[in-house]
Amino acid sequence: MALYSEKVMDHFQHPRNVGKMDDADGIGEVGNAKCGDIMKMYLKIRDGIITDVKFNTFGCGSAIATSSIATEMIKGKPVSEALQLTNRAVVEALDGLPAHKIHCSVLAEEAVKAAVKDYYDKNGIAYDKEQFRQVDCESCHVHGAES
């Protein structure tokens, strides 16, 4: 289908790191079912490094693809680096997304951040709250439509 790039279709049809994690150090869930996308990301963290990542996603093809590639982009990286992941980088890594699917990449970025925040909270690590501000569902859809 020409709707998506080959990269998106590859990640959608063969998602990397899909699954759950029983002993995760941080879990982040973003989106809502009403809007049609929910991403849940699990992180295993050792000495500040993300040693393992898993995800579960309810959503369209691009939601699954953005979750999949985001896990690849942060696996093996320091937590500080994972926090730098932007939705733009996710879109670029997938060779682009249709305008109305941009919100899926925003969700992927937020899922990573939410999982890190959960890890920080559980371990009493101080952080700048501003860094974890989430865009609400409605506005990210509007954002997607505009871009």
Add this chain to the structure above:
Amino acid sequence: MLVYADNAATTQMSRKALDVLFETSETVWGNPSSLHSVGQKAKEILEDARLRIAKAIGAEPKEIYFTSGGSEADNQALISAATFGARKGKKHIISTRFEHHAVLHTLQKLEKQGFEVEYLDVHRNGLVTADQVREAIRPDTALVSVMYANNEIGTVQPIREIGAVCRAAKVPFHSDAVQAIGHIPVDVVRDNIDLLALSAHKFHGPKGIGVLYARKGTLLVNVIEGGAQERGKRAGTENIPAIASMAAALEESLQNLEANRDRIIPMRDRLIEGLSKIPHSCLNGDRSSRVPGTVNFCFEGIEGESLLLLLDAQGIEASSGSACTSGSLDPSHVLLALGLPHDVAHGSLRLSIGEYNTPEEIDHILTVVPQVVEYLRNMSPVWEDLENGKRPHIL
């Protein structure tokens, strides 16, 4: 195996319709408005097609107006009835919540122009009743518009009864019959229809051609201005090859109507039975009052677009009312009109089969769909919540 199961979106042209399209393009290329022989030959073909199409729906040839398709016919029908209603001070319109966008968006435009539109509830079974229409009619009602069969879920409305109610109240009655014509018997006289839209590509004819039926005495306003074609009600040189091809496709569909129905319904029923075995799923729309080929299901815990893409990868071409397919935030307005919550409506699948499908293809669908649903559920955090009781099952 490649299975085309999206016949409600469009159909493959029949051999006969293709032959007529090519032959007419090659041999009858004149302009029917021309007085010379080449033109008059085209005029003959045009009027012959008009006669045959009129006959097919129980109309008179003078009541048939060729348009670019169902959408244009719907637009013209609604705008006409509204315009002439308003001249008599009637600015109330009755319709339903799950009409095609060709109707809904035109009604929204009329609302902005000061019309009051009442959208009737279609209930969980996707059916309106004649009583609902009777109760909604007021002295200032300019028009009732109820689709013959719904495009997404396939439910067939009690058009004959609704038509009788409208006729008794002397209110013009429009029906978008795009999903019905060629699949179930439609007769504008029996059904008391004043305005009707049909589209050729839904019954193996070409795209870009359709008909507005307007009962004798029903006034029309022009949507397209220009020459005096179609008795001055629709300008533009007539697409003679497409019109001739549409007439052939319609006749063919009606000749085979019963045979096709007997072939399609058992396949459809197998689809319904097979897909119903998937836990936490539901058939959308009334079980029996439906067109032969359309089946629409919701599967809890998954989203429709990912389902469609994975089915496509396995050779099954289907459709969904999913928000992601249309690029809007909300899922199908049809499924929401049935009262399904957003999160359930996101997980919809429409399979619309026709006489070109085979029982083997149905087997393939019934093998693949449950596997793909299970695969997607296994990676769905919504399904996880449903299964561990954090979120209640609705289906």
